[in-house]
Structure formats: C-alpha cells, structure tokens
Amino acid sequence: MGFSGALKDAVRPFRTALGRFIVPPEPPTSTIIYKAAEIVSSEHIEGDYLEPFVDPVFPPAALTGAPDFDHPGRIVMGDEKRQIGAANSLMLMNRGTDHDVRAGQTVTIFRETMGGKGPLLEVGHGTVLNVRPQTSLIRIDATREAVYLGDLVAIHRITQ
Numbered sequence: 779m780g781f782s783g784a785l786k787d788a789v790r791p792f793r794t795a796l797g798r799f800i801v802p803p804e805p806p807t808s809t810i811i812y813k814a815a816e817i818v819s820s821e822h823i824e825g826d827y828l829e830p831f832v833d834p835v836f837p838p839a840a841l842t843g844a845p846d847f848d849h850p851g852r853i854v855m856g857d858e859k860r861q862i863g864a865a866n867s868l869m870l871m872n873r874g875t876d877h878d879v880r881a882g883q884t885v886t887i888f889r890e891t892m893g894g895k896g897p898l899l900e901v902g903h904g905t906v907l908n909v910r911p912q913t914s915l916i917r918i919d920a921t922r923e924a925v926y927l928g929d930l931v932a933i934h935r936i937t938q
Contacts, residue, residue: 793825805855836907836917837882845886845932847898851877853887854913863925865902871931874912881909884934885916887925901925906933 856863857920863869873879887901904920906914918925 798804814824836905836908843934843936844886846935847886847888847932849877850888850930850932851885853925853927853931856927861927863921865918865921866917867925868907869904869916869918869925870907871914871916872912873931873933874910874914877933879906879909879914879933880905880936883936886932886934887918887921888930888932890930901929904931 840930853863853869854872855870857868860867873886883906885904885906887897887904889901891897891899901923902918902925904916904918907917908915916931
C-alpha cells in the first residue's frame with residue numbers, strides 16, 4: 779500500500795501478529811487496515827490502543843560461578859514452537875526459582891555422549907532472562923551447533 783505527500787510522512791505502517799496497522803504520529807491511535815486470518819476469535823474492540831514498543835531490559839549476565847553439571851535442567855521448548863535453537867533465539871528450560879535460578883545467571887548447554895559414558899559435548903552458552911517457579915526463559919548467546927529440545931542445561935551457580 780502506498781502513501782503520498784504529507785500522508786506518507788505522517789503515518790508509519792507496521793505489521794504485528796494481529797495484523798497490519800497504520801499509526802499516525804498524533805494522537806497515539808491506530809486504524810486496523812488488515813487483520814490476519816489466524817486471529818478469528820479476537821476482534822478489534824472500540825477503545826483498544828497500541829503502546830509504543832520499548833526494547834526489553836535484560837539483566838546483566840552473572841558470569842561468576844562454575845556450571846553445575848551434576849544437576850542439569852533440560853531444554854523443553856523453543857520460541858514459536860520451534861524444536862531447535864541457535865544464537866540469539868529464546869528457549870525454555872525446566873528449572874526455575876524452585877531450583878534457585880535467577881535472572882542474569884549464565885547457563886551452559888551440553889549433551890552427553892556415548893550414552894552418558896563419554897565426555898560431555900558443550901553446545902553453547904546462554905543467559906537466563908525471566909524466571910518462574912518451574913521454568914526459565916533463556917537467550918542463547920553463542921552455539922557451536924544447533925540446540926535441540928532435550929539438550930541439557932548446566933546452571934552456573936553464583937557463590938556470593
């Protein structure tokens with residue numbers, strides 16, 4: 779869809795999971811010009827509004843502490859139902875505040891080799907972003923290869 783003249787400078791079109799929107803600079807309201815077909819039960823309600831996007835604030839990485847390979851967690855879910863992850867993707871592990879995990883902790887992602895009898899294969903590193911009682915959201919910071927569901931996660935225990 780094209781805009782011309784002053785209208786082109788006055789609006790900012792963008793797309794979200796809910797559809798395509800046009801946002802004029804003032805007042806902060808929007809007009810839905812296209813709604814995604816997948817969103818059937820959700821309707822635009824009079825008075826709905828959009829808030830400006832603000833980048834999330836990530837906790838600083840806590841680099842102290844050694845990885846606890848004796849009590850590993852597991853990768854249980856990938857972002858948007860993906861079963862593999864790589865650098866800069868988000869994944870969920872099955873350890874949370876009930877297991878003394880805190881936002882900012884560093885994790886080492888690894889696999890066992892030879893049925894647990896061989897050396898550990900370090901796959902990558904990540905940072906815990908958000909913690910719930912049984913699960914934690916991690917951002918994968920760096921990997922040597924793909925991270926799969928079921929990969930093990932060693933939490934770097936902070937000793938302070």
